Amino acid sequence: MSMDKSSQGSLQSIAGDVLPTCSAACPVHTDTREYVQRISKGDYEGALDVLLEVNPFPSVCGRICHHPCESKCRRVAIDEAVSLRMLKRFVVENTAAHRIARRKKAVQINSDKSAAIIGAGPAGLTAAMDLALRGYKVKVYEKDTKLGGMLAHAIPRYRLPPEALAQDIEDILATGIEVHFGSSVGVDISFEQLRKENDAVLIAVGLSESHSLPIPGTGSKGVFLGVTFLWDVANGLCPELGERTLVIGGGNVAIDIARAAKRLGPKNVYMACLESREEMPAWKWEIAEAEEEGIEILNSWGPKAILEKDGAVRAMEFRRCASVFDAQRRFSPSYDESVTNTVEVDSVILGIGQKANLDFLLGSEVSVNGGRLTCDRESMATSEPGVFACGEVMTGPGSAIQAVGTGHDAAKVLAHYLETGEILKLPDKNTINIGELPAATAAKARRLDRVCVDLTDPAERIKDFSPIEPVYTEEEALSESRRCLSCATGAHLQFPNHCAGCLTCVRICPFGVAQVRRTAFMPPQECQTCGLCAAECPAFAIEVLRFPTAAMKKSMVENVAGLDLERVARPFLIAYCCVNGTTSRKYLKDQSAGEIMETGVLRILVPCVGRLSMADLVSPFELGADKVAVVSCPEGACYYPRVEGWLERRITRTQRYLDEIGLGGEKLQLFKMEGSGDESWTRIWERFRAVNLETAVGR
Amino acid sequence: MIVADPKPFLQVKGYLEDFQKVLVVGCGTCTTVCLSGGEAEVQILASGLRIAFGKDGRKKTILEGCVQRQCDLEFIVPVLSQVEAEGIDAVVSLACGVGVNFLADRLGNIPIFPGLDTTFYGANMQQGLWAEMCAGCGSCIVAYTGGICPVARCSKHLLNGPCGGSEKGKCEVDPKNIDCVWQLIYDRLKRLGRLEDLRNLLPAKDWSTASDGGVRRSAREQLYDVK
Numbered sequence: 066m067s068m069d070k071s072s073q074g075s076l077q078s079i080a081g082d083v084l085p086t087c088s089a090a091c092p093v094h095t096d097t098r099e100y101v102q103r104i105s106k107g108d109y110e111g112a113l114d115v116l117l118e119v120n121p122f123p124s125v126c127g128r129i130c131h132h133p134c135e136s137k138c139r140r141v142a143i144d145e146a147v148s149l150r151m152l153k154r155f156v157v158e159n160t161a162a163h164r165i166a167r168r169k170k171a172v173q174i175n176s177d178k179s180a181a182i183i184g185a186g187p188a189g190l191t192a193a194m195d196l197a198l199r200g201y202k203v204k205v206y207e208k209d210t211k212l213g214g215m216l217a218h219a220i221p222r223y224r225l226p227p228e229a230l231a232q233d234i235e236d237i238l239a240t241g242i243e244v245h246f247g248s249s250v251g252v253d254i255s256f257e258q259l260r261k262e263n264d265a266v267l268i269a270v271g272l273s274e275s276h277s278l279p280i281p282g283t284g285s286k287g288v289f290l291g292v293t294f295l296w297d298v299a300n301g302l303c304p305e306l307g308e309r310t311l312v313i314g315g316g317n318v319a320i321d322i323a324r325a326a327k328r329l330g331p332k333n334v335y336m337a338c339l340e341s342r343e344e345m346p347a348w349k350w351e352i353a354e355a356e357e358e359g360i361e362i363l364n365s366w367g368p369k370a371i372l373e374k375d376g377a378v379r380a381m382e383f384r385r386c387a388s389v390f391d392a393q394r395r396f397s398p399s400y401d402e403s404v405t406n407t408v409e410v411d412s413v414i415l416g417i418g419q420k421a422n423l424d425f426l427l428g429s430e431v432s433v434n435g436g437r438l439t440c441d442r443e444s445m446a447t448s449e450p451g452v453f454a455c456g457e458v459m460t461g462p463g464s465a466i467q468a469v470g471t472g473h474d475a476a477k478v479l480a481h482y483l484e485t486g487e488i489l490k491l492p493d494k495n496t497i498n499i500g501e502l503p504a505a506t507a508a509k510a511r512r513l514d515r516v517c518v519d520l521t522d523p524a525e526r527i528k529d530f531s532p533i534e535p536v537y538t539e540e541e542a543l544s545e546s547r548r549c550l551s552c553a554t555g556a557h558l559q560f561p562n563h564c565a566g567c568l569t570c571v572r573i574c575p576f577g578v579a580q581v582r583r584t585a586f587m588p589p590q591e592c593q594t595c596g597l598c599a600a601e602c603p604a605f606a607i608e609v610l611r612f613p614t615a616a617m618k619k620s621m622v623e624n625v626a627g628l629d630l631e632r633v634a635r636p637f638l639i640a641y642c643c644v645n646g647t648t649s650r651k652y653l654k655d656q657s658a659g660e661i662m663e664t665g666v667l668r669i670l671v672p673c674v675g676r677l678s679m680a681d682l683v684s685p686f687e688l689g690a691d692k693v694a695v696v697s698c699p700e701g702a703c704y705y706p707r708v709e710g711w712l713e714r715r716i717t718r719t720q721r722y723l724d725e726i727g728l729g730g731e732k733l734q735l736f737k738m739e740g741s742g743d744e745s746w747t748r749i750w751e752r753f754r755a756v757n758l759e760t761a762v763g764r
Numbered sequence: 765m766i767v768a769d770p771k772p773f774l775q776v777k778g779y780l781e782d783f784q785k786v787l788v789v790g791c792g793t794c795t796t797v798c799l800s801g802g803e804a805e806v807q808i809l810a811s812g813l814r815i816a817f818g819k820d821g822r823k824k825t826i827l828e829g830c831v832q833r834q835c836d837l838e839f840i841v842p843v844l845s846q847v848e849a850e851g852i853d854a855v856v857s858l859a860c861g862v863g864v865n866f867l868a869d870r871l872g873n874i875p876i877f878p879g880l881d882t883t884f885y886g887a888n889m890q891q892g893l894w895a896e897m898c899a900g901c902g903s904c905i906v907a908y909t910g911g912i913c914p915v916a917r918c919s920k921h922l923l924n925g926p927c928g929g930s931e932k933g934k935c936e937v938d939p940k941n942i943d944c945v946w947q948l949i950y951d952r953l954k955r956l957g958r959l960e961d962l963r964n965l966l967p968a969k970d971w972s973t974a975s976d977g978g979v980r981r982s983a984r985e986q987l988y989d990v991k
């Protein structure tokens with residue numbers, strides 16, 4: 066028997082609507098804890114279901130999400146965040162068949178209303194899918210020949226290979242949206258016509274153009290705009306770069322440009338930005354990877370002029386940037402003109418930011434102010450009734466998952482508008498989260514190294530656009546998933562009227578978090594889910610939501626009921642094994658009755674066998690087991706402090722009791738894994754089954 | 765709190781040889797707290813009985829239950845009804861002796877057996893350890909002994925100690941585990957600046973308030989008509 070999934074259902078937070086910090090930080094509130102827990106139980110398909118619940122782009126996000134969830138993971142108080150993006154990637158890359166099988170089909174159009182969506186980036190596509198699934202007719206207009214917006218034609222392939230994006234897009238297209246490729250609104254079809262033909266229009270055009278610089282020389286040969294450059298690269302048109310290429314900008318886009326440029330062959334690639342190293346807006350890991358690839362970063366320089374010779378770039382002149390922000394932390398660079406620097410280069414690529422192209426709105430009633438679309442963030446409405454906006458054109462530069470979030474919202478406001486003709490104000494987005502893990506608890510928790518993968522060697526990776534990051538192996542994914550603390554799914558006083566306030570929980574809790582306030586109270590934001598209190602509670606009043614032993618017992622009983630006990634291979638062994646020992650899902654799968662009868666082993670996986678109570682240790686004998694094995698982690702490897710000692714004592718007491726009742730204490734044994742469970746469990750079970758207890762102890 | 769220890773398993777099993785349908789009933793108060801008679805111990809004992817009788821080839825029905833306190837009528841009414849309704853032919857109580865007696869008085873012709881040996885009124889010394897603190901003598905003298913009871917905590921119940929068996933603060937009866945209470949009393953009175961009290965020998969105690977005076981009752985006149 067594997068850990069029972071059905072009887073547990075979704076993990077219910079004890080804290081009610083209070084989200085774990087990871088989910089709270091995710092713009093679409095992915096149920097992070099749940100998918101990670103499902104991975105840890107070997108239910109990768111179930112994990113995918115959780116992801117797709119709120120995010121049509123899990124394959125993309127598994128590769129390139131900037132993972133705000135990880136930034137807020139409470140595990141940082143102990144060591145490092147759980148590697149959530151890598152886990153997500155593992156899920157999508159190991160569930161392809163399930164994904165196709167569960168793919169949502171187009172629903173019957175059940176409304177005479179239609180919506181037009183301009184732009185097939187993550188925002189527009191998400192909105193389109195949601196509306197189509199609600200039964201509206203949806204037409205998407207995309208000026209490019211590919212879907213996905215910046216995901217398709219800006220993010221370089223070494224980070225986001227087209228196959229990953231395609232996997233997400235296929236799902237979305239299956240919902241029956243109508244896509245007009247190569248259809249640039251304002252050029253191929255007018256905005257007015259869209260308005261006429263549809264009841265609502267959604268503007269999701271993103272920020273498709275790069276800003277230029279108001280300095281001399283930007284018109285020279287060898288100067289490129291970042292987005293155009295990346296578009297060319299993504300579409301296999303190799304822009305010709307000189308031996309020395311300079312990228313202006315210090316954000317993530319600039320890093321992508323520089324790293325893409327490096328792969329096109331220039332000898333030297335530089336980046337120059339206003340910001341000091343600490344102030345650079347790019348993610349630290351992106352900067353590090355760029356430097357590994359030999360990109361040289363010039364900090365605190367402001368572009369002064371692009372120097373040319375015969376109309377082509379020759380050098381770039383800089384002045385010292387003294388400060389980037391003013392006292393109010395607003396962007397307001399100031400320069401020290403007396404300090405200058407000239408860098409000889411052959412190509413310059415501008416990666417200083419993007420803006421929307423809203424030319425298609427010229428002549429319409431939709432208000433645009435200073436190049437920005439006027440849009441109310443709460444209702445996503447523009448100045449014109451029936452015209453809405455989502456994605457980066459509304460939010461400004463952000464992330465793919467944020468764009469997806471606004472796409473979901475847009476579908477809500479559009480549907481409301483289509484039904485009622487009214488604007489819908491979206492509810493307040495603020496969520497309550499459980500807050501950081503208190504330092505005192507964190508200090509008692511065991512540190513577990515984050516599972517890191519090795520990127521391709523820098524010298525190799527700059528040779529082409531091959532993806533540089535390997536996916537987790539199954540063993541790595543299982544191991545990393547078990548670092549998740551499954552926040553707020555710990556001990557809970559299930560039967561308050563049974564609690565005698567005996568203080569056993571308070572005294573045994575290895576994290577010092579259990580309290581008695583007349584009855585027991587285990588603060589959900591502190592409990593580490595070890596289950597010791599539940600195991601020792603003399604009133605059996607405590608249950609651990611993450612793994613309720615009552616449900617475990619129920620499914621053990623059901624499993625045994627399905628066996629023909631006359632025909633089970635004897636001795637019949639019930640083996641409680643610590644789930645943390647598995648390196649594949651071989652043992653996480655449900656066992657068939659046939660398998661149990663043939664092997665004579667019923668395995669019960671428990672997240673830490675320390676949570677087994679004495680009654681749990683005795684009851685298998687009642688069900689007909691000849692022997693009971695408890696297989697814990699290798700010596701000293703338990704995820705929780707002090708559990709091993711308590712478990713040993715409990716087993717010793719149970720053995721004595723089994724002696725007393727005349728069954729023989731040696732029928733219950735504690736084993737420690739040797740290496741992983743996959744390697745050692747069968748050996749341990751077989752060895753124990755083979756011991757002849759009658760002769761061994763002279764009975 | 766009342767402390768009780770589990771009886772040897774075979775003794776309990778022995779009580780039940782002749783019965784077919786047995787209810788093991790725990791107590792959710794004192795014996796839960798001292799880890800010998802709560803929900804968990806009920807399950808463990810019941811499981812053990814089923815296994816042991818099964819091994820002997822005798823299938824018996826062993827039912828489980830637990831009430832908040834076996835020493836209050838309202839709490840045991842459901843047990844009494846269950847016994848009657850389900851045709852239970854013996855009860856094992858994991859309460860202290862109070863619960864066993866209280867149930868016995870009300871169980872008519874159904875036998876009840878103790879699953880525990882009730883030991884003392886004690887306090888928790890540390891996780892999993894209790895020690896005797898009071899003997900329930902009915903006329904408390906600790907006002908004169910620094911709050912420490914020589915009746916309960918002196919192995920010889922001496923009212924004016926110590927005896928000659930006090931050595932290095934330990935009692936000769938079991939020097940490893942028992943403190944000499946008279947040493948404790950001396951130390952405490954010294955800290956209180958009241959060593960002089962020791963000069964007033966305690967008179968012989970009137971044990972009629974203890975069990976020597978017959979079965980005791982305790983009434984609250986605001987709730988009960990004292991005759």
Ligand SMILES: Cc1cc2nc3c(=O)[nH]c(=O)nc-3n(C[C@H](O)[C@H](O)[C@H](O)COP(=O)(O)OP(=O)(O)OC[C@H]3O[C@@H](n4cnc5c(N)ncnc54)[C@H](O)[C@@H]3O)c2cc1C
Nearest residue numbers: 184186187188208214215250270271456457463464465468
């Ligand atoms: C280089 C780069 C790297 C990035 N890296 C990451 C990353 O690692 N992680 C991350 O989370 N995010 C990243 N982002 C951001 C992410 O790509 C964007 O947040 C996201 O794509 C915005 O989605 P959107 O739907 O609002 O707009 P877009 O993705 O820009 O899509 C807009 C679509 O509208 C189309 N369009 C525009 N005008 C018209 C018109 N007139 N008619 C028809 N169609 C039109 C465009 O062709 C485009 O397909 C990156 C962005 C860039 C530029």
Ligand code: SF4
Nearest residue numbers: 087138139549550552
């Ligand atoms: S430990 Fe798990 S549940 Fe807690 S914040 Fe991190 S990922 Fe979320």
Ligand code: SF4
Nearest residue numbers: 574592593595596598
């Ligand atoms: S003993 Fe374990 S499960 Fe119980 S409160 Fe403490 S950390 Fe939580």
